[in-house]
Amino acid sequence: MMKLNSTGQLVLILVAVAYLLGVYFISSPVWMGFTINALIVAVLALSWNVTGGFGGLSSFGHAVLYGTGAYTSAILQVTYGVNAWVALVAGIAMAAAVGGFIGALAFRYGVKGSYFALVTLAFAEVFRICAASFDFTGGGSGLQLKLAPGISNIQFADRTVLYTFLLAIVVLVMLLTAWIKYSRFGAYLVAVRENEDAARALGIDTYRIKVLAMAVSGAFGGLAGVLYLQLWLFIDSSIAYGSSVSIEALIGPIIGGAGTVWGPVLGTLGLHLIGEGAKTLLSNAPGLNFVLYAVVLICALRFMPNGLVGLAGRIGPFAKKESKDA
Amino acid sequence: MLEISGVRAGYGSMTVLQGVDMSIKAGEIVALLGSNGVGKTTLNNVISGFIRPNAGTLTFKGVPLTGKKPADIVALGIAHVPEGRKIFPNLSVAENLSLGAFRRAGANRKQNFERICAIFPKLRQRLNQSAGTLSGGEQQMLAIGRGLMSEPELLILDEPSLGLSPIMVEEMFNLITKINAEGVAILLVEQNVMQSLAVAGRAYVIEQGRFVMEGAAADLISDKQLRQAYLGM
Numbered sequence: 376m377m378k379l380n381s382t383g384q385l386v387l388i389l390v391a392v393a394y395l396l397g398v399y400f401i402s403s404p405v406w407m408g409f410t411i412n413a414l415i416v417a418v419l420a421l422s423w424n425v426t427g428g429f430g431g432l433s434s435f436g437h438a439v440l441y442g443t444g445a446y447t448s449a450i451l452q453v454t455y456g457v458n459a460w461v462a463l464v465a466g467i468a469m470a471a472a473v474g475g476f477i478g479a480l481a482f483r484y485g486v487k488g489s490y491f492a493l494v495t496l497a498f499a500e501v502f503r504i505c506a507a508s509f510d511f512t513g514g515g516s517g518l519q520l521k522l523a524p525g526i527s528n529i530q531f532a533d534r535t536v537l538y539t540f541l542l543a544i545v546v547l548v549m550l551l552t553a554w555i556k557y558s559r560f561g562a563y564l565v566a567v568r569e570n571e572d573a574a575r576a577l578g579i580d581t582y583r584i585k586v587l588a589m590a591v592s593g594a595f596g597g598l599a600g601v602l603y604l605q606l607w608l609f610i611d612s613s614i615a616y617g618s619s620v621s622i623e624a625l626i627g628p629i630i631g632g633a634g635t636v637w638g639p640v641l642g643t644l645g646l647h648l649i650g651e652g653a654k655t656l657l658s659n660a661p662g663l664n665f666v667l668y669a670v671v672l673i674c675a676l677r678f679m680p681n682g683l684v685g686l687a688g689r690i691g692p693f694a695k696k697e698s699k700d701a
Numbered sequence: 702m703l704e705i706s707g708v709r710a711g712y713g714s715m716t717v718l719q720g721v722d723m724s725i726k727a728g729e730i731v732a733l734l735g736s737n738g739v740g741k742t743t744l745n746n747v748i749s750g751f752i753r754p755n756a757g758t759l760t761f762k763g764v765p766l767t768g769k770k771p772a773d774i775v776a777l778g779i780a781h782v783p784e785g786r787k788i789f790p791n792l793s794v795a796e797n798l799s800l801g802a803f804r805r806a807g808a809n810r811k812q813n814f815e816r817i818c819a820i821f822p823k824l825r826q827r828l829n830q831s832a833g834t835l836s837g838g839e840q841q842m843l844a845i846g847r848g849l850m851s852e853p854e855l856l857i858l859d860e861p862s863l864g865l866s867p868i869m870v871e872e873m874f875n876l877i878t879k880i881n882a883e884g885v886a887i888l889l890v891e892q893n894v895m896q897s898l899a900v901a902g903r904a905y906v907i908e909q910g911r912f913v914m915e916g917a918a919a920d921l922i923s924d925k926q927l928r929q930a931y932l933g934m
Binding site: 574579 | 799
């Protein structure tokens, strides 16, 4: 599902796969619980990757998609008694619609770069405040799903089954990402990222492509939100739309390698390992893991602009060589 | 092939083009000359659909262009190579070229690829190199080659010789003749008056958003007024 350019990348991916499979054998609820959380964030990271990675449309408010997915599903299940699977699909669809809407609005007026980041941030904040204020979203007290284990309710009593389910979803979203990457749509998006004017001159309908990317990203982000809801059975406005969600969405891909299939997953797993490690070591200093995140992010931006995947790509005998007569 | 009449266009409340008429026949090279800020690029952008004209009509092979999106205009057979070598710097030369064939002529992609490599042999040597590492002249060739991937009937070249070394400029004009020899009509926007008139069949001279002169390139080349305005001779 990915053209490997080097042994470095191969090693990196093998380590990740070994870790993900190893979780089955380490009978430690801590490891599994932590990896389960990381997998949900990985889906969100893959969502950010579609717009931020391939399209270069840096969103600072992916929480708006995540939260919309979670809230849509929660409202349907709690208020209307809809089946969890139906609510899952509705959550994805609603988040895709919101993503498309924000894209349509922002790109219609040519909003770009940091201005686009601010628009998305503003949307996430508006949604957060609305969710905390209205009755149908449960206001400040949030929404609580009924505990009803069973596959028909997407609630898994057995952690191993839950883990397998999430792993399968991550693989599915990665496959979709790979498909986007090698499809015409992906090529259009990369063209938009590299040089939007040139892309337009070549006859790419950049507006449509960008809106579509926001909708696809919305679908992935909404899925991540629904998964969170199904795991914890509870959401409130700051869990769903908080800015920490938006930061989690972008930090993984940036550290792992934006615009790649493995990067967002590797980055998210790596970061969570560091964060968790820091929490255990420095248990008396809550919030220190965020400081560590920031340090890692700054180092990543300074020393590996193409992320872990890009860094690993430079290691190994079959590293991609520039043409000799460069 | 391309008929423009009474086009007025601009940005916001500022009108740049004050009503221009132009026609380009199939297979000819037309030069559009003028100093900075008189509306050359604006006219290009109107033709390729980036800017909507406030008044006037444009038709290409009888199809009205006004109100069409840039993507649809490319599909009709007009390729615009914008000013300043707008390539995709982090993609390879080959990837840059293939992106040119997405909207039109996708089926003949391989064939056109070969054709373009034949016109620009330097690109063939650098197919897997990222485009940002090319020299200025090579980047310009890549931008033109990418435009040709859509098998255009009209190619708009906006300042192709801008920022190139004198030898590269020479080569660029040779290439323009070569491309035209394959039957592609070219609208050439240039500051390089003498060389443009040498390759063009006809030319338009624009000043303050209006055409002040038009005619056969050979006539304009000997025109006193033009020489005074542009060459100070």
